[in-house]
Amino acid sequence: MTNSPDPLSPDSASPTTTDTPTGAGAPSGADAPSGTLDRGTYDALLEPRGANRLPLRLAVGDGVWHQISRRYVTVQLISTIAFLVLVVAVALVVALVLHQVWVWIPAGVVTVITVWTLVILPRQARAYGYQLRTDDLVFRRGILWQRLVAVPYGRMQLVDITHGPLDRLFGIAQLKLVTAAAATGVTIPGLTQEAAERLRDTLVAVAETRRTGL
Template sequence: MTNPPPPSSGPDTPTTGETGRADAAASDPNEDDVLARGTFTHLAEPRGAARLAPDDGSWHQISPKYVWVQVISTGAFLAGVVVGMLVLALALHQTWAFIPGGILSVILVWTLAITPRQARSIGYRLRRDDLVFRRGILWQRLVAVPYGRMQLVDITHGPLDRGFGIAQLKFVTAAAATGVTIPGLAQETAEHLRDVLIEVAESRRTGL
């Protein structure tokens, strides 16, 4: 009597690769190619020995279109401040408006000047057990979010973001301090990263 053949590993049979997506996301070259499409190619870092230097590994960056969105929105706000200041000072003879208006205008001009470098400082890395996010030149932030702690992965984008085809990805965890928002991701990249992180987070919570 012939023994029955062993069960095949067809498309309906789960494989170890399906439960090891975290390792694949952290090391798969094809995954890196998807996340690196249309992004900056150089991660900007603060100068000085006391900076929070990124560790070795594959750091992904955001789309240069994020700079244009920030420049347009900040520039529009700056134009409104200047117009309001001139109306108060010249038309209504409220010369005190030059003081707050001038200070705010200088701050906004400085913000516009450093926006490109600030955008190039934003990066994230998919490691085996967590996602590491970094941003900032003057004020740095470096945070690691364990996959198993992610409770919600949310994609949002405003009118300007939609016009330039970008979005921001937000991770919500049990601790508010570890929440992370990655801005300036291409729409396709944001959706792909959301699906990967949801799958990995679910597998870590269930202990697969």
């Protein structure tokens, strides 16, 4: 399979296509800083495995897969551990002060689920990826339960960047793509601030171009 130029790649200044009118494709990335989207990310996208234990390659098109920042795992670990400490503290208060020993049952269930979440978190983070194709953005996540969404540039209505206190501390953000159909909306977590801003500006520009038909 032959890959076409990534819209944000420095080598995509002169994309070649035969079925897209001039100006209707993804904007040129000639002025993009080299490696903006891939700086500080994982080296390889984690692929699901089939019954023969070989990776099941998701051949979805003509772009290049980009991944999220490694710092996303750190932020999620901190917030999840803080939640777990809070659950244990509440359970201790209820059990020792109010003498309600039944509280250890739901607290134990929550603890097991939370610990399992911490264990699989690094693998989940490596399974996030997005691809900038000629006509749309493709987002994927998940290993056992996979989700693959293609969002046409012309249907994007809002591109929003959000980040909490921990996100700002570690320099990451979430990029949310809103379309007319709620089911096709996408939130890409764990982008570096630089990558989120660059991606937002480019997507807004190409979406506006597609809507106006230029």
